Amino acid sequence: MRTDVVVVGAGIQGASVAFRLALSGRKVVVLERSIPGAEASSAAGGILSPGVEAIEPGPFYALCRASLARYPGFVREVEARSGLAVSFRSLGTLEVAFDDDHAHLLAGRAEKLERAGLPVQVLDEAAVRTLEPGLSREARGALFFADEASLDPRLLARAVYVAAARAGATFLTGDVRRIRTEGGRAAGVEHAAGRIDADAVVLAAGSWSLLVEGNGLSPGAVRPVRGQIAVVDTRPPLLSRVVFSGHGYVVPRPDGRILCGSTMEDVGWEKAVTAGGLRHVLDVAIEIAPSLAQAPVVETWSNFRPASPDGEPILGEGTIPGLFYATGHTRNGILLAPITADAIAAAVTGAPPPVDLAPFSPARLASLIGPR
Ligand SMILES: Cc1cc2nc3c(=O)[nH]c(=O)nc-3n(C[C@H](O)[C@H](O)[C@H](O)COP(=O)(O)OP(=O)(O)OC[C@H]3O[C@@H](n4cnc5c(N)ncnc54)[C@H](O)[C@@H]3O)c2cc1C
Numbered sequence: 001m002r003t004d005v006v007v008v009g010a011g012i013q014g015a016s017v018a019f020r021l022a023l024s025g026r027k028v029v030v031l032e033r034s035i036p037g038a039e040a041s042s043a044a045g046g047i048l049s050p051g052v053e054a055i056e057p058g059p060f061y062a063l064c065r066a067s068l069a070r071y072p073g074f075v076r077e078v079e080a081r082s083g084l085a086v087s088f089r090s091l092g093t094l095e096v097a098f099d100d101d102h103a104h105l106l107a108g109r110a111e112k113l114e115r116a117g118l119p120v121q122v123l124d125e126a127a128v129r130t131l132e133p134g135l136s137r138e139a140r141g142a143l144f145f146a147d148e149a150s151l152d153p154r155l156l157a158r159a160v161y162v163a164a165a166r167a168g169a170t171f172l173t174g175d176v177r178r179i180r181t182e183g184g185r186a187a188g189v190e191h192a193a194g195r196i197d198a199d200a201v202v203l204a205a206g207s208w209s210l211l212v213e214g215n216g217l218s219p220g221a222v223r224p225v226r227g228q229i230a231v232v233d234t235r236p237p238l239l240s241r242v243v244f245s246g247h248g249y250v251v252p253r254p255d256g257r258i259l260c261g262s263t264m265e266d267v268g269w270e271k272a273v274t275a276g277g278l279r280h281v282l283d284v285a286i287e288i289a290p291s292l293a294q295a296p297v298v299e300t301w302s303n304f305r306p307a308s309p310d311g312e313p314i315l316g317e318g319t320i321p322g323l324f325y326a327t328g329h330t331r332n333g334i335l336l337a338p339i340t341a342d343a344i345a346a347a348v349t350g351a352p353p354p355v356d357l358a359p360f361s362p363a364r365l366a367s368l369i370g371p372r
Helices: 012-023 059-082 100-115 125-131 153-167 206-211 275-288 290-294 337-349 362-369
Strands: 002-008 028-032 093-097 121-124 141-145 170-173 176-182 185-191 194-203 223-233 242-244 249-252 257-261 297-307 314-317 323-327
Touching (some): 002 012, 002 185, 012 323, 012 337, 028 194, 059 337, 093 100, 093 125, 100 121, 100 141, 121 125, 153 170, 194 337, 206 223, 206 297, 206 323, 275 290, 314 337, 314 362
Parallel strands (some): 002 028, 002 194, 028 170, 194 323
Antiparallel strands (some): 093 141, 121 141, 185 194, 223 257, 249 257
16 A cells, blocks of 8 residues: 555544645545544543643743644634534633742742743732632632633544544554665555555654654653543532642533543553542642532543653654654643644645744754663
């Protein structure tokens, strides 16, 4: 079989890149060894928050902002082409302080962001409770990132997959064993049941990226970091906005369910929900909104963030011409999907890049974890 581009993995990165490439007229085959979107991309909270996640002004903050800015258009396009809604809500993110140290830290961050001209509001205790009356009375104040958003990643992963397939991308079941090179260039892949030749390969295998032979990345470039989530049910809905404390977060869905997250655990690929993990995420949620202690727990899960050593994604071409990376998105793969799709599609087709990818190139990892 021959195609223009092979994408390895149909999580949110692989499917979004395939969507863009198919729309640009390229023949794309996406190989997924299990169910498209069923791994990290369906386990995420769905928080789209440069303000809390990127913390300081710099290239990563700018990348996160560029992706957030693309989200409304991306969602419109994906919903229109798939016919599926993704529950995108632009209600803003709160980071609430419950002690003096955290309040002090937040004040310092707000000052840096304001100096850089980035959007942030500092709210006192009364203003926080006006915005979210269900919050704890212990809240000392908060940062409010008013233009940030959230969505349901399970719905998004499915919708992007459907949109990409309708745009002409071919999704096949296949466990990719090896990326093939010819004359030093990526030339396709070998999977469990055959071989596909291609002019370009996009590695989007999430936390499993280093298990694909011929990946060209340094050892340690991507590792699984487990995250656990518990979902509680509130009727009527107790909260509207995503709320972070210093230790975790809650993500309200419009129907009153609230996701409580999450852990950051180096335990390999052990997919388990543990007593300690649940205790942590529920303690965080109850600190944020004490009445959640009475809410029923209706669902739990865990999955693996594809974590890079610095928490930033690995994007673009590396040392093997024709092999492009869309991996290592760590805690922000949902937020970064639209910019990843645009940037990788541009790199593959030779179009001008929408952002400078140099800070996210695999080459930067050598100084963090040593050479191959
Ligand atoms: C608990 C939790 C909460 C999170 N919350 C957020 C959040 O609120 N906001 C946010 O932006 N991000 C969040 N994230 C991070 C986000 O989920 C990830 O960064 C993102 O989903 C990574 O997307 P991906 O496509 O790279 O990985 P995945 O979704 O894991 O997809 C990789 C795919 O590749 C396939 N694959 C692997 N190896 C092969 C192979 N050899 N051959 C074929 N297919 C293969 C896998 O089966 C999988 O389907 C969270 C993650 C977790 C775990």
